[in-house]
Structures are given as C-alpha cells and as structure tokens.
Amino acid sequence: xxxxxxxxxxxxxxxxxxxxxxxxxxxxxxxxxxxxxxxxxxxxxxxxxxxxxxxxxxxxxxxxxxxxxxxxxxxxxxxxxxxxxxxxxxxxxxxxxxxxxxxxxxxxxxxxxxxxxxxxxxxxxxxxxxxxxxxxxx
Amino acid sequence: xxxxxxxxxxxxxxxxxxxxxxxxxxxxxxxxxxxxxxxxxxxxxxxxxxxxxxxxxxxxxxxxxxxxxxxxxxxxxxxxxxxxxxxxxxxxxxxxxxxxxxxxxxxxxxxxxxxxxxxxxxxxxxxxxxxxxxxxxxxxxxxxxx
Numbered sequence: 541x542x543x544x545x546x547x548x549x550x551x552x553x554x555x556x557x558x559x560x561x562x563x564x565x566x567x568x569x570x571x572x573x574x575x576x577x578x579x580x581x582x583x584x585x586x587x588x589x590x591x592x593x594x595x596x597x598x599x600x601x602x603x604x605x606x607x608x609x610x611x612x613x614x615x616x617x618x619x620x621x622x623x624x625x626x627x628x629x630x631x632x633x634x635x636x637x638x639x640x641x642x643x644x645x646x647x648x649x650x651x652x653x654x655x656x657x658x659x660x661x662x663x664x665x666x667x668x669x670x671x672x673x674x675x676x677x678x
Numbered sequence: 679x680x681x682x683x684x685x686x687x688x689x690x691x692x693x694x695x696x697x698x699x700x701x702x703x704x705x706x707x708x709x710x711x712x713x714x715x716x717x718x719x720x721x722x723x724x725x726x727x728x729x730x731x732x733x734x735x736x737x738x739x740x741x742x743x744x745x746x747x748x749x750x751x752x753x754x755x756x757x758x759x760x761x762x763x764x765x766x767x768x769x770x771x772x773x774x775x776x777x778x779x780x781x782x783x784x785x786x787x788x789x790x791x792x793x794x795x796x797x798x799x800x801x802x803x804x805x806x807x808x809x810x811x812x813x814x815x816x817x818x819x820x821x822x823x824x
Contacts, residue, residue, distance in 0.1 A: 571814040574697070578810045579803075582705025582733060603712060669697050673690045 547623035559621035566621055573614035580607025585661060631674035638668045680751045689751065692744050699740025700813075704806045706733040707776070714783060714791045714799035723787040761819040765812035772805045 541549075550556060559565035583603045619626050626632045642664045649657040682688060710727045749756050756762045775798075783791070783798040791799075 567815065567818045571811050574814045575807055575810045577697075578701050578704040579708045579807065580705065581701040583709060603709070603717065666698055669701075670691070670694045673694045673697070677686070677690065 543627065544624060547627045550620050550623040553620065555617070556620040556623070559617060566618075569614055569617045569621070573611065573618055576607065576610035576614055580604070580610065581665070583607050584611075585658075585665060626675065629675050630678050631671050635668055635671035635675070638664050638671060642668070689748065692747050696741055696744040696748065699737045699744060700810065701737070702733045703737025703741060704810060706730040706737065707780075707802060707806055710780075710784060711799040711803050714787065714795050716790065716796070722789055723791065724784055727784045755820065756816070759816055759819050761812050761815035765809055765816070768805055768809045768812060772802075772809060775802065775805065 551560065559569055580603065584607055642661065645657060645660050645664065649661075709730060710723065713723050713726050779798050780802055783795040787795055
C-alpha cells in the first residue's frame with residue numbers, strides 16, 4: 541500500500557469521518573490543538589530556558605509530558621481528519637520535518653552547550669508555528 | 679496599510695507571530711497557575727512568577743501589537759463576529775484579574791497556597807483558555823460583510 545492510499549484509509553476511518561463530516565468536529569479538535577500549544581508550548585521549551593525558579597527535573601517533567609501528549613493527540617486527530625490533503629501539503633511536510641529536528645535536538649542536548657541547544661529549539665519551535673499557518677496556503 | 683495587511687502572505691505571518699506571543703503569554707501564566715494549584719513544591723511561587731515575567735510581558739506586548747494590526751485590517755469583519763466580541767470581553771476580564779487578583783495571589787504566596795489562591799489559579803486558567811478558544815473560533819464565526 542502506498543502512502544497516499546494509506547492516507548485515504550486513515551481519513552476514511554470512523555474517527556476521521558466523525559471529525560471531518562460533523563459541523564463542530566473540526567473546529568473543536570483544531571481549537572483544542574491550539575489551546576494545548578498555548579498552555580503547554582512554553583513548558584515544552586522550559587528545559588531549554590533554564591529557569592532558576594523551577595526545579596527542572598521534578599516539577600516540569602510531568603507538565604511537559606502531559607502537554608506533549610495533548611498537543612500530539614489533538615494533532616494526530618486533525619491530521620487524520622484530512623490525511624490525504626495534509627500529506628500533499630508542502631508546508632505540512634516542512635512542519636513534520638521540523639518536529640523531527642526538534643526531537644533530535646532534545647535528545648542530543650548536552651548540559652555544557654545548553655544555550656546553543658535552547659536557541660535551536662526556540663527557532664525550530666517558532667518555525668513550526670509559521671509552517672502550521674502555511675498549511676492553508678501551500 | 680489595511681490593504682497591505684490583507685494581502686495574502688502578510689496576514690498569516692502576523693497571525694503566526696500573534697500565536698507565538700500568545701504561547702509566551704498564556705504558557706507562562708499557565709505555569710504559575712499550575713504551581714499555585716500545588717504542582718511542584720520546591721520553589722517559592724513568587725520566584726517562579728518573577729522568573730517567568732519576561733515571557734509574560736514579552737508575550738503580552740507581542741499580542742497587543744499583532745492583534746490590533748489584524749483588527750485594523752478589517753474592522754467590519756471583527757465587529758460583526760460574535761467570537762471576536764466574546765474574546766475582547768474575556769480579555770478585559772483576564773487583564774483586570776491578572777493585575778489585581780492574580781498578582782496579589784502570587785505576591786502573598788510562599789511555597790504553598792491557600793484555597794483562595796487556588797481558586798484564583800483555576801479562574802485564570804479558565805479565562806485565558808477561553809480567550810484562546812474564542813480567538814480560534816473567530817474563523818468559524820466569520821460573517822463576511824459583502
């Protein structure tokens with residue numbers, strides 16, 4: 541099965557059709573995706589920001605994990621509702637590439653160069669926002 | 679100016695910057711609220727809030743610059759949009775609360791918080807979340823004035 545065929549199947553599933561064919565499905569899932577980003581987007585960046593006032597290891601970890609889970613879950617649902625269209629979108633592909641780069645950056649981050657790593661994370665993060673908006677256009 | 683902003687690529691760029699500012703603003707307030715609700719126990723809440731203040735202020739500045747730019751590009755669109763009007767009402771409530779109740783709750787806090795401070799945190803989370811949702815819903819409630 542090719543990737544476009546797989547996308548067709550994904551957007552034909554019950555969950556996807558519920559979102560794409562109902563009046564409020566897409567507005568609600570899309571809004572929750574943005575809400576999750578607004579509430580937890582900064583928390584995801586926090587290990588890079590190095591706040592003195594926050595015990596990074598114990599306090600932020602769970603907020604970050606929950607935040608990432610919410611952003612990814614809602615994101616997957618938005619994608620599933622129109623998988624074929626998103627797969628075709630150049631901007632969506634750029635966004636997914638940036639997501640992979642962010643994961644690599646997070647995994648490869650090292651204490652002694654955290655300033656550089658955090659600058660990279662913030663640039664990638666901002667670029668993802670622009671790429672998201674760009675999906676509507678190309 | 680308005681025509682320039684309405685051009686296809688300028689508006690989404692402003693929207694993206696608006697969303698980045700929103701994340702700085704709401705994301706930093708959310709972290710303080712979660713701390714008021716008792717998540718994390720190691721640091722003073724006031725220290726966390728002052729550490730995050732540059733993000734809150736920078737975010738507020740960003741949304742207050744980009745928001746009016748979008749508004750100014752098409753006044754009739756926004757003033758006929760129920761989601762936008764709701765958002766502005768909620769924003770007035772949120773800002774008023776942020777600089778009174780919320781500030782006081784943070785200032786009077788030590789390493790743990792009272793029920794009153796927790797209530798402030800819950801209200802803050804609800805109002806700021808509603809603003810984000812209402813903002814997103816503007817596109818869903820577009821009644822184009824032809």
